[in-house]
Amino acid sequence: MVKEKEEKIKKKAPVKKKVIKEKEEIVEEKIVEKDSSQYFEGVGRRKTSVARVRLYSKKNGLVFVNGKKIEDYFSTETLQKTVISPLDKMKSLDKFEIKVLVRGGGINSQAEAIRHGISRALVVFNEEYKKRLRKAGLLTRDSRMKERKKFGLKRARRAPQWSKR
Numbered sequence: 019m020v021k022e023k024e025e026k027i028k029k030k031a032p033v034k035k036k037v038i039k040e041k042e043e044i045v046e047e048k049i050v051e052k053d054s055s056q057y058f059e060g061v062g063r064r065k066t067s068v069a070r071v072r073l074y075s076k077k078n079g080l081v082f083v084n085g086k087k088i089e090d091y092f093s094t095e096t097l098q099k100t101v102i103s104p105l106d107k108m109k110s111l112d113k114f115e116i117k118v119l120v121r122g123g124g125i126n127s128q129a130e131a132i133r134h135g136i137s138r139a140l141v142v143f144n145e146e147y148k149k150r151l152r153k154a155g156l157l158t159r160d161s162r163m164k165e166r167k168k169f170g171l172k173r174a175r176r177a178p179q180w181s182k183r
Contacts, residue, residue, distance in 0.1 A: 057117075058143045062135025064160050067123030071116065071135030073143060079112040083132065084120060097129040104137040104156050108147055134159060 057072040081102065083091040092098050105111045116136065120128045137156040141148045151157050165174035172178060 058139045060135045060138030060140075060142060062131040062133065062138060062159075064130040064134060065123045065127040065163055067120060067127040067131035069118055069120040069128065069131040069135040071118050071132060071139050073136070073139045074115040074117065075113075076115040077113055078115050081116045081118070083118045083128075092125065092129060097125065100129045101132045101136070103133055104140055104151060104154075107150065107154055107156065108140060110140075130160065 055074055055076070057074045059073075060071045062069040062071060081088040083101075088098055088101060092101065099106075102111065105114070118132050118135065120132055122128075123131065133156060137151050141151065141157065148157070167174055170177075
């Protein structure tokens with residue numbers, strides 16, 4: 019009885035290994051396609067937002083956020099200007115195509131996280147940009163977070179309304 023179970027397991031095991039190998043080959047092909055175009059990467063953070071930014075050296079000046087154009091993702095012009103402010107500071111608006119994946123937080127927090135990520139990616143592209151970006155305050159991660167709620171209170175510091183009677 020035990021021998022029969024072992025034989026069944028041996029017969030099934032090689033099949034699983036072949037399937038895994040085929041999947042690995044497919045993954046390797048995708049990686050090769052991505053490596054064909056050069057990009058510079060930076061990660062930006064603000065509050066609970068995290069943005070992964072890639073600057074491609076294509077010279078069309080388009081910005082994509084989570085697969086959408088920047089105008090579609092950030093409806094207000096102030097948020098759009100916040101996102102591209104590092105490029106504007108370095109006078110390189112038309113030098114890169116930018117693709118961003120951003121998660122968490124609110125819309126303003128996401129815009130500032132993308133700004134931080136673009137700044138970091140620009141420093142990877144050219145180390146000489148670091149001094150000007152640092153002076154403008156674009157490389158500093160804004161560490162302010164929402165304070166946690168304490169027990170017995172309504173919010174972090176807001177106490178329940180006191181009543182004399």
